[in-house]
Amino acid sequence: MIFFAAMRHQMALMRASWQFLVLLGVLQPVVYLLIVLSSNPTAATVTAVMLMSFWGSTVWSGAGILRREKMEGTLAPTMLGVRDPRLVLLGKTTGASLLILVVISATVSLFLLLSGHAVVIAMPFWFAVGLALVAVTGTAAGFLLSCLFLLSRYGPQLSALAVAPVTLLSGLLIPVSVLPGWIQPLSWVINLRWVQEFLGGAARGAPDFTALGLGAVLTVVYFVLGAVAFERVAVLARKEGTLDLS
Amino acid sequence: MSIVVEGLSRSFGGVRALDDVSFEVASGEVVALLGVNGAGKTTLTKILSTLLLPGGGSARIMGHDVVGEAKACRSVTGVVFGGDGGLYGRLSGRDNLRFFAMLAGLGRRGLRARVDDALERVGLGAAADRAVQTYSKGMRQRLHLAVGFIASPQVLLLDEPTVGLDVIEAQRLRDTVRDLRTSGLTVLLTSHLLVDVEQLADRVLLLQDGRIAEDLPLASFTGLAGYAALVVVRGRGPHPVPRDATVAVDGDTWELSLRVRRWDASVFAELGQELAGYEVSDLSVREVRLEDAFTKLATA
Numbered sequence: 001m002i003f004f005a006a007m008r009h010q011m012a013l014m015r016a017s018w019q020f021l022v023l024l025g026v027l028q029p030v031v032y033l034l035i036v037l038s039s040n041p042t043a044a045t046v047t048a049v050m051l052m053s054f055w056g057s058t059v060w061s062g063a064g065i066l067r068r069e070k071m072e073g074t075l076a077p078t079m080l081g082v083r084d085p086r087l088v089l090l091g092k093t094t095g096a097s098l099l100i101l102v103v104i105s106a107t108v109s110l111f112l113l114l115s116g117h118a119v120v121i122a123m124p125f126w127f128a129v130g131l132a133l134v135a136v137t138g139t140a141a142g143f144l145l146s147c148l149f150l151l152s153r154y155g156p157q158l159s160a161l162a163v164a165p166v167t168l169l170s171g172l173l174i175p176v177s178v179l180p181g182w183i184q185p186l187s188w189v190i191n192l193r194w195v196q197e198f199l200g201g202a203a204r205g206a207p208d209f210t211a212l213g214l215g216a217v218l219t220v221v222y223f224v225l226g227a228v229a230f231e232r233v234a235v236l237a238r239k240e241g242t243l244d245l246s
Numbered sequence: 247m248s249i250v251v252e253g254l255s256r257s258f259g260g261v262r263a264l265d266d267v268s269f270e271v272a273s274g275e276v277v278a279l280l281g282v283n284g285a286g287k288t289t290l291t292k293i294l295s296t297l298l299l300p301g302g303g304s305a306r307i308m309g310h311d312v313v314g315e316a317k318a319c320r321s322v323t324g325v326v327f328g329g330d331g332g333l334y335g336r337l338s339g340r341d342n343l344r345f346f347a348m349l350a351g352l353g354r355r356g357l358r359a360r361v362d363d364a365l366e367r368v369g370l371g372a373a374a375d376r377a378v379q380t381y382s383k384g385m386r387q388r389l390h391l392a393v394g395f396i397a398s399p400q401v402l403l404l405d406e407p408t409v410g411l412d413v414i415e416a417q418r419l420r421d422t423v424r425d426l427r428t429s430g431l432t433v434l435l436t437s438h439l440l441v442d443v444e445q446l447a448d449r450v451l452l453l454q455d456g457r458i459a460e461d462l463p464l465a466s467f468t469g470l471a472g473y474a475a476l477v478v479v480r481g482r483g484p485h486p487v488p489r490d491a492t493v494a495v496d497g498d499t500w501e502l503s504l505r506v507r508r509w510d511a512s513v514f515a516e517l518g519q520e521l522a523g524y525e526v527s528d529l530s531v532r533e534v535r536l537e538d539a540f541t542k543l544a545t546a
């Protein structure tokens with residue numbers, strides 16, 4: 001199936017650019033961990049480190065897929081295939097977020113193990129479910145952003161701009177409740193916020209299933225918006241002839 | 247008919263890239279699209295490949311409309327563009343081809359053999375597992391061609407497939423295309439390398455400012471140059487002035503160019519008489535080429 005082919009293809013591409021993978025998947029969480037290690041890391045801080053690294057990576061890898069493919073001229077041949085290009089892109093973003101999540105999780109686990117810090121996860125099953133949702137969520141966000149960034153010439157700049165506000169709004173750095181009241185509603189549409197609440201709860205032993213549900217619903221919304229945005233991008237490209245093969 | 251184009255037009259802002267273009271290409275035919283830079287060749291190729299929507303008119307590939315039945319069109323069409331992009335540089339040639347083959351609709355069954363066969367056919371068997379970014383331009387272009395034909399299309403669109411290739415590499419690419427023809431493939435070829443057209447095309451379409459200016463079999467198109475051979479005579483001292491000849495004099499030496507409608511014994515004898523008594527140092531005859539016709543029409 002083309003979805004899995006695209007997934008493997010994207011993973012192969014990322015492995016071939018392993019320096020990028022090391023930067024995002026190893027260096028990034030290690031830097032964050034070193035910062036939080038000054039105090040004794042709790043499950044909540046470790047979760048935050050993982051999610052921050054993951055979000056940062058999604059913005060740079062998953063969300064940039066279409067733009068990179070366009071720049072390298074591989075987007076047009078993708079559109080020329082008979083397979084649904086949305087399925088191809090979905091496979092690619094899934095591959096990107098799965099691989100990066102695995103690398104980040106491995107890095108964080110190894111780091112904690114080697115530095116002798118034990119972090120207790122009260123409900124490992126629900127924590128794992130939360131992590132699976134993180135992967136799907138990252139895929140959805142990457143899928144949506146990938147299409148949006150293709151519409152703008154300033155994709156990379158927008159990516160950079162998106163990192164900080166989303167980390168803030170998702171409550172990864174400071175609790176959302178500390179943010180100004182008028183800004184807090186914005187965090188409701190950021191599914192990372194719900195995923196983070198659920199993961200934190202699972203680690204403490206009190207999983208918040210409302211958060212899980214909201215995170216899942218938002219993920220579906222992202223996918224739908226992404227599919228719509230992609231259609232729009234594809235129609236626009238065909239109308240204006242912005243896809244080049246040479 | 248493999249390709250049927252009717253009243254096709256397309257504008258970009260104020261530029262009319264295609265203007266009421268109509269033509270047909272029969273199955274198994276190789277048609278070359280000629281025209282100066284900006285004549286609209288790539289625009290036409292893009293519309294036929296479903297990458298670009300026409301502004302007006304219609305186009306059908308194997309009976310499928312390029313707008314309404316884009317997917318059906320894609321399933322029967324292979325596209326090869328020249329240039330450096332369009333490949334995953336960090337992946338091997340084999341991985342590239344495999345991925346594009348799956349995009350083109352091939353299933354996993356028998357894919358490996360098919361990919362190997364295609365790589366072998368374009369002479370990339372030995373380099374198949376090297377990253378494409380280490381390939382030469384020629385090797386990349388061969389891979390592009392393999393991507394174009396791996397799914398056994400019925401129509402192949404080639405837009406400047408030999409751009410930037412050395413003569414040997416370009417010949418090799420033409421040979422591969424010629425081999426593909428034996429399987430009844432229909433080809434629409436664009437190239438500024440007129441050797442490509444002379445060797446491959448059955449028919450020539452000349453695009454001028456987005457319009458079809460000529461649509462002729464290759465030989466008839468070449469015939470539009472208006473002569474069969476160009477005779478060049480060089481000599482010294484006084485020069486002859488045969489009818490229809492141009493003479494360039496440089497000090498003591500002269501060069502006479504004569505375009506003849508046919509080149510045979512009688513013309514040769516006639517020329518011999520005309521030149522009798524003059525000091526001729528050199529005589530050369532060159533058959534008319536496609537380039538002569540193209541230059542004449544393009545600068546008219």
Ligand SMILES: Nc1ncnc2c1ncn2[C@@H]1O[C@H](COP(=O)(O)OP(=O)(O)OP(=O)(O)O)[C@@H](O)[C@H]1O
Pocket residue numbers: 240241242258259261262263281282283284285286287288289290
């Ligand atoms: N995406 C576009 N936006 C604006 N103008 C365009 C676009 N694509 C093509 N054009 C214009 O349409 C005309 C035809 O371009 P096209 O690329 O089809 O020519 P061509 O015959 O392929 O030329 P070349 O031999 O240089 O490749 C040109 O005037 C070109 O500038």
Ligand SMILES: [Mg+2]
Pocket residue numbers: 287288289405
């Ligand atoms: Mg062109």
